Amino acid sequence: MGVSKQQEARQAEVARNDEALLRAARRVFSRDGEHASVNAIAEAAGVGVGTLYRRYNGKAALYERLLILSNQQWIAATRAAADHPDPWQGLQDLIVQSVEYGQGTLAPLRKLTSVPAQSVELVAAADRDFTTLVDRAHECGGLRRDVTATDIVLLIEQLGRSPLVEQIQELGDDALDTQARAARRRLIVIALDGLAAVQRADLPGSPPSPRLLTTRWKRLTARGPGAGHVRASRADVL
Amino acid sequence: MGVSKQQEARQAEVARNDEALLRAARRVFSRDGEHASVNAIAEAAGVGVGTLYRRYNGKAALYERLLILSNQQWIAATRAAADHPDPWQGLQDLIVQSVEYGQGTLAPLRKLTSVPAQSVELVAAADRDFTTLVDRAHECGGLRRDVTATDIVLLIEQLGRSPLVEQIQELGDDALDTQARAARRRLIVIALDGLAAVQRADLPGSPPSPRLLTTRWKRLTARGPGAGHVRASRADVL
DNA sequence: ACTACTGCGGAGCGATTCACTCCGCAAGGC
DNA sequence: GCCTTGCGGAGTGAATCGCTCCGCAGTAGT
Numbered sequence: 001m002g003v004s005k006q007q008e009a010r011q012a013e014v015a016r017n018d019e020a021l022l023r024a025a026r027r028v029f030s031r032d033g034e035h036a037s038v039n040a041i042a043e044a045a046g047v048g049v050g051t052l053y054r055r056y057n058g059k060a061a062l063y064e065r066l067l068i069l070s071n072q073q074w075i076a077a078t079r080a081a082a083d084h085p086d087p088w089q090g091l092q093d094l095i096v097q098s099v100e101y102g103q104g105t106l107a108p109l110r111k112l113t114s115v116p117a118q119s120v121e122l123v124a125a126a127d128r129d130f131t132t133l134v135d136r137a138h139e140c141g142g143l144r145r146d147v148t149a150t151d152i153v154l155l156i157e158q159l160g161r162s163p164l165v166e167q168i169q170e171l172g173d174d175a176l177d178t179q180a181r182a183a184r185r186r187l188i189v190i191a192l193d194g195l196a197a198v199q200r201a202d203l204p205g206s207p208p209s210p211r212l213l214t215t216r217w218k219r220l221t222a223r224g225p226g227a228g229h230v231r232a233s234r235a236d237v238l
Numbered sequence: 239m240g241v242s243k244q245q246e247a248r249q250a251e252v253a254r255n256d257e258a259l260l261r262a263a264r265r266v267f268s269r270d271g272e273h274a275s276v277n278a279i280a281e282a283a284g285v286g287v288g289t290l291y292r293r294y295n296g297k298a299a300l301y302e303r304l305l306i307l308s309n310q311q312w313i314a315a316t317r318a319a320a321d322h323p324d325p326w327q328g329l330q331d332l333i334v335q336s337v338e339y340g341q342g343t344l345a346p347l348r349k350l351t352s353v354p355a356q357s358v359e360l361v362a363a364a365d366r367d368f369t370t371l372v373d374r375a376h377e378c379g380g381l382r383r384d385v386t387a388t389d390i391v392l393l394i395e396q397l398g399r400s401p402l403v404e405q406i407q408e409l410g411d412d413a414l415d416t417q418a419r420a421a422r423r424r425l426i427v428i429a430l431d432g433l434a435a436v437q438r439a440d441l442p443g444s445p446p447s448p449r450l451l452t453t454r455w456k457r458l459t460a461r462g463p464g465a466g467h468v469r470a471s472r473a474d475v476l
Numbered sequence: 477a478c479t480a481c482t483g484c485g486g487a488g489c490g491a492t493t494c495a496c497t498c499c500g501c502a503a504g505g506c
Numbered sequence: 507g508c509c510t511t512g513c514g515g516a517g518t519g520a521a522t523c524g525c526t527c528c529g530c531a532g533t534a535g536t
Contacts, residue, residue: 014512035273038495048514053496070476107401107475110455115474123473148445151424153472154402158425163345163395186389187396191425194432207386217348234391235361236353237345238308252483276524286485291525 021045021052022069025062026102031166033108038062060112071119073101078126082133088142091133092192095156099188100181104157144197152195159188167216176215183208259283259290260307263300264340269404271346276300298351304344309357311339316364320371326380329371330430333394337426338419342395382435390433397426405454414453421446 024045029036038059042049056062077094084090098104130149137143168180186203214232262283267274276297280287294300315332322328336342368387375381406418424441452470 017512032271032273033269035270037493039493042514049496050498050514051512054512059495067475071473074476104401104476107405110474115471120471120473124471127472146441146445147428148448150446150448150451151421151428151441153451154421154446155425155428157401158397158422161399161401163342163399164392167345183389183392184396187393187429190385190389190393190432191429192432194428194430203384203389207384208388208392210386210388213388213391233353233358233362234365235309235358236348237305238312238342255483275522277522280485287525288485288527289483292483297524 017045017047017051018055021047021055021062022066026066026106027166027169029063029066029109030102030105030161034111036109063106063109064113064116066106067113068116068119070101070103070106071116071123074098074103075119075122075126077101077103078129078133082129086142087133087136087140091137091143091152094130094133095152095192096185096188098156099159100185102160104153105160107157141197143195147195155191155195159184159191164212164216168212171216171218176212179209180212183212255283255285255289256293259285259293259300260304264304264344265404265407267301267304267347268340268343268399272349274347301344301347302351302354305351306354306357308339308341308344309354309361312336312341313357313360313364315339315341316367316371320367324380325371325374325378329375329381329390332368332371333390333430334423334426336394337397338423340398342391343398345395379435382433385433393429393433397422397429402450402454406450409454409456414450417447418450421450 021041025041028041028044032040036059038049038052041062042052045052052062056065077097081090081094084093130153134143134147134149134152138145162180162184165177165180165184168176171177182204186208189203213234217232217236259279263279266279266282270278274297276287276290279300280290283290290300294303315335319328319332322331368391372381372385372387372390376383400418400422403415403418403422406414409415420442424446427441451472455470455474
């Protein structure tokens, strides 16, 4: 019954694999929608498909697990926001947090599974809390009055999927990834400023490099020597 | 050589088919990215695949055509915006127009084809015009100073793909589609207000119906009688 | 009435990709 | 030496892919 240090290390590795799987699954499901394939998920997680199927009964089960986690995130985030002394600041934090988590990005896959009934009532309650929070943000003078809770939910969904971040993620360059996320953060702040009733703070970080618009068109796999030069241009795509 | 009225009517129908094809192709490519299939495009356009292949050599050729049209839209839009007497208003119009056109949404398919060289230089010139426009919008006091041209391009791409609009489009309900687009328009205005240096106008239209969040989960095809009732809930997906 | 022509839908083709199974391997415990 | 645990990925039939091609409907010409 004793648990050796090796066993602990092994279990830790298992847990890391599991987390990588869930993270990769969320990314691929979000990016590819109903066309997401288990092979793509396993590859993105850096594991074999066998590992995926040892933990989940199939694609639908994995998706359902992600749904539950996402619901939990929403419930926890609304609760935390409601506890914030300043409703408007609490709402802003909630928006940033939810956008960066990708709240709402799993939507197009609902054909895969039906609702996990275990959390549907909790989510409904969280939605009510959220509406209350929006009302309080109105009353405290922080949130502009012509914006509704529905507007904000739509805004979160709208910002959750970022073409820039998704495309740059495929390049696998961590530094670039950080830049892309920082660039999106600026967009979020712009939107938040659009939500504000009054004053305005500076945009965070330094301005995004225009290279962000071109670097992502680089090929993932360098081909033979001499053919590796690819002119990147926004004109490639639009 | 005389052209009869029937022939004219026939050609008009052909032209309508062609436009439906392009419109559907843009929608499907934008929604499904690299997983977009020609069958899906033809079905969305309401034509057979044969009709698609009579006009285009293949998927790549169709995509390339869309790229060229998109480039032309960008070139024309930047030119028009540069001609606007008020740079800030011209920029705002450009943003709204480009977002609703879906400028930037074809990006993930670049593997299909290489750049259509015919317009790459024109696009580069349009990009320069755009940067100039942003500078002028800064100088005239309309655009907040810490926002760059890159920020705005990213913003256009970010708002171009709308989960709400895409999902509701699949329902095929025109009235609902109009509502969804109006709701997105509000998000655009919120973002534009976040870009503004000073004052602020009211959000356009009436607030979006919360039903927008649930209606889109309805099944597309009603099943047998008695099984048609589907509880729609945001909890289904997040 | 008959033929020629045009634009069309979609059945069908081989090739590819899908979700999923299963087996051999590596590494530590006993 | 043998068992257990966790793993990667080749292999499976089924489904879907891009694309071709044929039969059909409607009109013009004779």
